[in-house]
Amino acid sequence: MAQRKGRRLLLVPLPLQGHINPMLQLAQILYTKGFSITIIHPSFNSPNPSNYPHFNFSCIEDEFVLTESSDLLSFLIELNAKCVEPFKECVGKLLQSDDAWEEPVACLISDAICHFTQGVAHSLQLPRLVLRTSGVSSFVAFAAYPLFRQRGYIPTQDCKLEEEVEELPPLRVKDLPLVKTEEPEKYYELLHNFVKETKGSLGVIWNSFEELESPALTKLGKEFSIPMFPIGPFHKYFPSSSSSSSLISQDQTSITWLDTHKHNSVVYVSFGSLAAMTETEFLEIAWGLANSKHPFLCVVRPGLIKGSEWLEALPSGFVENLEGRGLFVKWAPQLEVLAHSAVGAFWTHNGWNSTMESICEGVPMICMPFFTDQKVNARYVSHVWRVGLQLDERIERGEIERSIRRLMDPNVEGKEIRDRALKLKEEAKICLQQGGSSSSSLEDLLTYILSFTFETS
Template sequence: MEKEQKSGHLVLVMVPFQGHMTPMLQLATILHSKGFSITIVHSELNSHDLSGHSEFAFVSIPNNLTRPQLLDGDLASFALCLNKNCAAPLRQCLEQIVHSNSRITAVLYDLLLFCAQIITDDLRLPEINLHTNSATTLLFFSQLDEKDFIFENDSLELQALRLPRLRALISRHPTETMAEMRIWLTNIMKSSSAIILNSMAFLEEEVILKVKEYFPTSIFAIGPLHKLAQTICISILTEDDKCIAWLDKQAPESVIYVSFGSMANIDEHELIEMAWGLVDSGQPFLWIVRPGMVRGSEWKETLPNGFDESVGERGRIVKWTPQKEALAHRAVGGFWSHCGWNLTIDREYLRRGADAV
């Protein structure tokens, strides 16, 4: 208790996405280990897994959103709606915390919940935002000019990324909601006291320098957070751990792990193309097909006729997996993903096998 009082009290504000909740809880664990008392503010959506972390105080706020809304809409529209719905409850929540505590050291909030910046400014609370993705995405989703993607000393890594081309792909079919969100994110990053990145300088050194150039604030690349707080494990979906027994039967480094995260959607045609691609690969595969991942389908009923017979025991389709355990398994030799950042920076588990757990 004495250590907690000495370090202070931090309030962390999460957004209800799998890839955002896990890094925020990891950050909370790291800060708690340094003696801070932690209060985590979260929305009612996707909050059922949080009860196991007794070291933190949790406060729930309403957002009037449902999981189907999360899956059916695009990210920008959902993020804007989330900020609109959470603004008033979050303000009331922070005011209550201020009144019940003598001092809040700082409010750390997920960058996607940018309304927190405005609220903390009004309440004159110190704030820091956490960007749970790569530093490169800060450039993609900000309102910078195309010339800002020209690097003076292009490394082989940056040349391979083809940043201007990737930016053009993202901007090819702009929507009003995406444009609005990019404006919000850019303005918030410019006014933020500090930004924490779930990344590392040696991985994105030139990009981080570019971020510091255009956003005159303190940038802390302290990731990967999962290496500093490996015990944190949270899943907004029910994990099927029976797939681990199936992996146990496979040859070392033979299995393709296929996962498109907790939010990405595909259509029936894309599902069929993926299915026959996996069949034709000849490799064993563990394929995560979330309920509702295929538009207009409950689960995997739109798989082509004859698929199961063609695959047999060589493939396994599940609704969700204990991801770190699956990635760490000796049988997994590679993964096919939507490029989710958590999965990408967890790739060391593929190299180190069971020793990584």
């Protein structure tokens, strides 16, 4: 543990599982480097302070409710509109507190999607950095939306979905980070604000590493005149058991079940904390897994299947007929699962956390993105880093079975993908070692934060 620096950092996570995890991991990294940490958060999806007794937590008032039927876009717009005043009041009190006099606040670090924090930070003359919890490559696509509209890529047309986006190869129109909405202008406005206020910050912290996304970092560096700090993978700074802040109870039977299986024999399936599908789609997935004849561990969280509580859609006797070859759980300790020697492939939605965790364990991926940056991530996994296969958009049991066999059965293609995955795993390991790219970038970040001269008034 580094000597305390006598400076405090204010961190603001977006209150969704995939964003809370990396923000708290970043907080832990900075704490071990000597900074004191205050987490400012809405009461919705509030992190459990008892899990982080070394941090301070400050809750701002909110009226947000996100359920299975909620519109994620509306939620993000509402959060950025309604949090401004309570957030400003909260930060103002923190800056005038006795703690702030004893440990001056060095800066604010907010999730990039919480773009409302830029105006508040500016009004208080408080330095602001942002954390982008997804990859650099997808952010390049977000930043290019005005160009995409100008070139006619969006709004998308079915006849152009396979068309290549010449400005950002190897993306196709269908890979652009869109969401299904009847109000696309609101989505474009959200993207505009989030990109503009990121550009207006004093720097961007990335949960990525230079060897993985060097071209995207170079491209963004030419467009943004602010420092970039790729210091990831965050979760690899700590033992796996200490770097998860899951909002859902994890089923540890996953690990004991994996212990009974051979090396690289199991397909792990998880689609994250927000995706949803129909019962018909889930049945195709279940039958594709069963027909592949490979053991599988499948996460079916409550809310994943529209109109179902859990596994009611499965036909009678389905689980019993697997004879132990398949296990369904509501949530799994993913870091431990991916690190388990029995896991040979990860069928994923390609959220950035899941993608990075799979890369760090050298586990090849079967890609099935649902929305936004997941589409870009999946394309990069399958066509740039070439450590996985992407399923066709149509969820069909035969295609699922063939994809699993391509990756898991003994064959040249599967071996080549696995070899590239293991090589990328080694690069992810080296970047965190002394003198590695992420280690050096972290040192640059610490020096940069300590250069800020902010005084409470």
